[in-house]
Amino acid sequence: xxxxxxxxxxxxxxxxxxxxxxxxxxxxxxxxxxxxxxxxxxxxxxxxxxxxxxxxxxxxxxxxxxxxxxxxxxxxxxxxxxxxxxxxxxxxxxxxxxxxxxxxxxxxxxxxxxxxxxxxxxxxxxxxxxxxxxxxxxxxxxxxxxxxxxxxxxxxxxxxxxxxxxxxxxxxxxxxxxxxxxxxxxxxxxxxxxxxxxxxxxxxxxxxxxxxxxxxxxxxxxxxxxxxxxxxxxxxxxxxxxxxxxxxx
Amino acid sequence: xxxxxxxxxxxxxxxxxxxxxxxxxxxxxxxxxxxxxxxxxxxxxxxxxxxxxxxxxxxxxxxxxxxxxxxxxxxxxxxxxxxxxxxxxxxxxxxxxxxxxxxxxxxxxxxxxxxxxxxxxxxxxxxxxxxxxxxxxxxxxxxxxxxxxxxxxxxxxxxxxxxxxxxxxxxxxxxxxxxxxxxxxxxxxxxxxxxxxxxxxxxxxxxxxxxxxxxxxxxxxxxxxxxxxxxxxxxxxxxxxxxxxxxxx
Numbered sequence: 156x157x158x159x160x161x162x163x164x165x166x167x168x169x170x171x172x173x174x175x176x177x178x179x180x181x182x183x184x185x186x187x188x189x190x191x192x193x194x195x196x197x198x199x200x201x202x203x204x205x206x207x208x209x210x211x212x213x214x215x216x217x218x219x220x221x222x223x224x225x226x227x228x229x230x231x232x233x234x235x236x237x238x239x240x241x242x243x244x245x246x247x248x249x250x251x252x253x254x255x256x257x258x259x260x261x262x263x264x265x266x267x268x269x270x271x272x273x274x275x276x277x278x279x280x281x282x283x284x285x286x287x288x289x290x291x292x293x294x295x296x297x298x299x300x301x302x303x304x305x306x307x308x309x310x311x312x313x314x315x316x317x318x319x320x321x322x323x324x325x326x327x328x329x330x331x332x333x334x335x336x337x338x339x340x341x342x343x344x345x346x347x348x349x350x351x352x353x354x355x356x357x358x359x360x361x362x363x364x365x366x367x368x369x370x371x372x373x374x375x376x377x378x379x380x381x382x383x384x385x386x387x388x389x390x391x392x393x394x395x396x397x398x399x400x401x402x403x404x
Numbered sequence: 405x406x407x408x409x410x411x412x413x414x415x416x417x418x419x420x421x422x423x424x425x426x427x428x429x430x431x432x433x434x435x436x437x438x439x440x441x442x443x444x445x446x447x448x449x450x451x452x453x454x455x456x457x458x459x460x461x462x463x464x465x466x467x468x469x470x471x472x473x474x475x476x477x478x479x480x481x482x483x484x485x486x487x488x489x490x491x492x493x494x495x496x497x498x499x500x501x502x503x504x505x506x507x508x509x510x511x512x513x514x515x516x517x518x519x520x521x522x523x524x525x526x527x528x529x530x531x532x533x534x535x536x537x538x539x540x541x542x543x544x545x546x547x548x549x550x551x552x553x554x555x556x557x558x559x560x561x562x563x564x565x566x567x568x569x570x571x572x573x574x575x576x577x578x579x580x581x582x583x584x585x586x587x588x589x590x591x592x593x594x595x596x597x598x599x600x601x602x603x604x605x606x607x608x609x610x611x612x613x614x615x616x617x618x619x620x621x622x623x624x625x626x627x628x629x630x631x632x633x634x635x636x637x638x639x640x641x642x643x644x645x646x647x648x649x650x651x652x653x
Contacts, residue, residue, distance in 0.1 A: 229628040256635050258627070297629040339651040378507075378645045379478040380546040386505050386638070393642035394650075396627045401643075402588040 257392035269357035320346030518606035569595030
């Protein structure tokens with residue numbers, strides 16, 4: 156049964172879905188009929204079943220009877236933020252989709268020295284809108300309670316403003332010198348929020364690493380194999396999920 | 405510095421690279437010259453630096469001076485096998501590439517009831533050759549010592565022959581009933597080899613799960629969010645790496 160995010164808070168048992176994209180998907184794409192049941196998540200992150208009571212084709216509006224579901228949230232107990240250097244369109248889209256599936260609370264893209272791409276100012280808004288749409292769809296598909304926010308930073312130094320409980324930077328040189336446990340040590344401390352920065356294919360420049368390190372970003376290795384730029388954030392998020400969602404008991 | 409797999413064992417300091425694809429990549433694509441140094445891995449899984457001494461364009465052969473490197477292997481200490489239900493071409497290729505980067509020792513694809521794809525007998529060989537090539541390139545790029553073998557099974561029941569130290573099946577219903585620690589419990593026992601089976605987008609059929617369970621495959625949940633079919637194996641391999649490569653000390 157598929158899930159949709161709605162923009163308005165659900166306060167009583169009768170609710171109207173009037174977002175035209177959602178209407179189109181429910182009525183035109185999936186051809187739902189009166190009596191069919193779907194899931195809705197409202198801005199308070201509550202989950203509801205919603206039985207379709209009326210389909211108003213003229214106003215593109217659905218009337219539904221909702222019922223609040225008291226099942227555990229699918230959100231990670233830790234706020235997990237990935238910050239990735241800009242890369243090709245398909246990779247950026249892929250990172251957004253996978254990071255959403257894997258539970259990221261925020262997805263940041265930034266330009267860095269060895270990034271092969273830069274976004275010009277006039278395309279940022281459009282590109283972010285597209286990525287935000289991908290995040291919404293992935294969040295619905297993976298049955299999340301929130302849509303991660305997608306953010307673009309024009310320069311790496313803007314990332315320094317994002318100070319959370321644990322700021323990390325994935326650095327393959329760390330692996331080469333045999334550093335194998337800083338990530339595990341950090342996670343052991345159960346931070347409330349973790350941010351990890353990932354460089355482009357060519358890696359961070361030494362002065363970029365230095366700037367990050369001097370501003371509280373701890374360099375951590377993610378194992379002995381060289382991962383592509385888009386693979387590393389999925390590794391990081393999978394590890395967070397395993398650590399906090401599968402091994403708590 | 406890039407790495408290549410060579411087909412013959414390297415036994416003394418002079419070696420000849422005569423594989424035409426590798427020759428082409430080194431000389432034509434990357435335009436290496438005499439004196440340049442590359443990495444080679446031979447069938448004994450040893451790593452060497454190789455300095456180009458001679459380029460024979462007529463015979464497509466490179467003479468190199470090799471030097472064995474005594475640095476730790478990049479292979480996972482546990483043999484990690486992923487077995488995935490067949491899906492679209494790009495997803496199958498993607499799973500092969502990412503599973504290789506993330507350290508899988510073997511990548512199995514199989515047809516199951518709700519698979520949206522089936523390979524006809526006459527295309528299997530060609531498709532496997534293509535996937536094996538993707539695995540080789542990904543293994544070289546991620547600096548592995550082996551190329552994972554890619555295997556196709558015509559039916560799910562053929563997977564029962566693959567009995568290793570721990571056989572698992574990722575099952576999202578496990579997550580729904582609140583199962584959150586069987587994967588962690590299994591990994592705690594430090595099995596020498598782990599195989600995990602992953603269903604298609606539509607999931608396994610109940611009788612398929614029953615058959616797997618009855619033959620020693622333990623159903624494990626991979627967290628509360630629904631992952632796409634291609635995301636789950638990357639989650640599993642990332643977790644194995646974290647558990648055995650980043651938290652041993």
